[in-house]
Amino acid sequence: MGSQEAAPSASFDVSMTDKSIDLTVRSNSEDIPSKNIMIVLSKGNETKKLIPGYHTVPFGFNVVEQPVKDDDGKTIGGTGFKNQDNVTYALANPDKVSATQAANATNSVQWFGNYTLKTGSRMSASVDAFMDTYSGIKPEGFTKSSFTKSEILGWTAAQWTSVFGGTATTDDLGSDHTVLKLNSGMTIEKADLAAHLYGKGLATSEEAGATLTSSIYVQTTDTNWRMGQPSVYGDGNGGITKLSPGDRVTVTIVHTPSGQTVFTKTVTVKEA
Numbered sequence: 178m179g180s181q182e183a184a185p186s187a188s189f190d191v192s193m194t195d196k197s198i199d200l201t202v203r204s205n206s207e208d209i210p211s212k213n214i215m216i217v218l219s220k221g222n223e224t225k226k227l228i229p230g231y232h233t234v235p236f237g238f239n240v241v242e243q244p245v246k247d248d249d250g251k252t253i254g255g256t257g258f259k260n261q262d263n264v265t266y267a268l269a270n271p272d273k274v275s276a277t278q279a280a281n282a283t284n285s286v287q288w289f290g291n292y293t294l295k296t297g298s299r300m301s302a303s304v305d306a307f308m309d310t311y312s313g314i315k316p317e318g319f320t321k322s323s324f325t326k327s328e329i330l331g332w333t334a335a336q337w338t339s340v341f342g343g344t345a346t347t348d349d350l351g352s353d354h355t356v357l358k359l360n361s362g363m364t365i366e367k368a369d370l371a372a373h374l375y376g377k378g379l380a381t382s383e384e385a386g387a388t389l390t391s392s393i394y395v396q397t398t399d400t401n402w403r404m405g406q407p408s409v410y411g412d413g414n415g416g417i418t419k420l421s422p423g424d425r426v427t428v429t430i431v432h433t434p435s436g437q438t439v440f441t442k443t444v445t446v447k448e449a
Contacts, residue, residue: 189201197449198428210293211300212229214294223415223416316340326408349394422448423446
């Protein structure tokens with residue numbers, strides 16, 4: 178009978194603002210390959226799991242290290258990475274971010290999953306790592322991945338049917354994460370969607386500005402959808418929709434080979 182791999186022990190210093198999060202290894206029983214950990218962020222009933230190798234630049238925890246110097250005290254080229262406060266900017270302006278920035282996409286050695294955590298190692302991520310961006314994954318035919326209920330009623334009929342097909346009904350479809358309830362009286366922004374729902378007896382007219390005649394339920398067969406307020410399309414690893422100073426967020430580090438929790442701490446978000 179085989180035995181389960183034991184998790185290493187480690188402690189971290191954690192700080193978090195409404196713009197970023199930093200974790201520094203204060204002590205550890207052994208060096209820990211970052212490919213062997215998962216970082217879980219929880220706020221209320223929202224959870225975001227950050228997976229190594231999947232969440233890299235710019236939406237992930239990337240190591241920030243001091244440059245290595247030679248015997249003469251000169252920095253060895255290609256070593257050391259500065260704080261990545263500008264990862265969101267880097268995504269839009271890759272040619273304007275220097276090679277010494279942790280956000281630079283050429284610095285794959287510092288991507289989450291590629292480096293090894295030692296005492297003193299510091300990981301840094303922008304708020305984009307754990308908001309509901311889902312690493313940029315978007316459903317086909319859409320330019321973003323998160324929608325409020327009113328935004329969904331602003332979809333075209335083609336977008337609506339591509340997600341929900343013909344499932345709109347007044348019957349209670351339950352509370353599965355693929356099911357969305359829309360309340361009576363909500364406004365339908367697009368005329369073609371109003372006409373589609375009017376044809377089912379669910380809208381007051383075929384015109385833009387029509388309202389739902391009763392509460393309705395819709396369901397998607399694509400399980401990447403997480404329906405609610407907001408509804409989000411993603412990788413199944415969750416997301417946090419908003420972060421403000423004063424919020425309390427629990428940071429948990431899991432050793433994935435053993436499934437054991439290495440570290441957990443609840444921190445108060447500060448203003449950047």
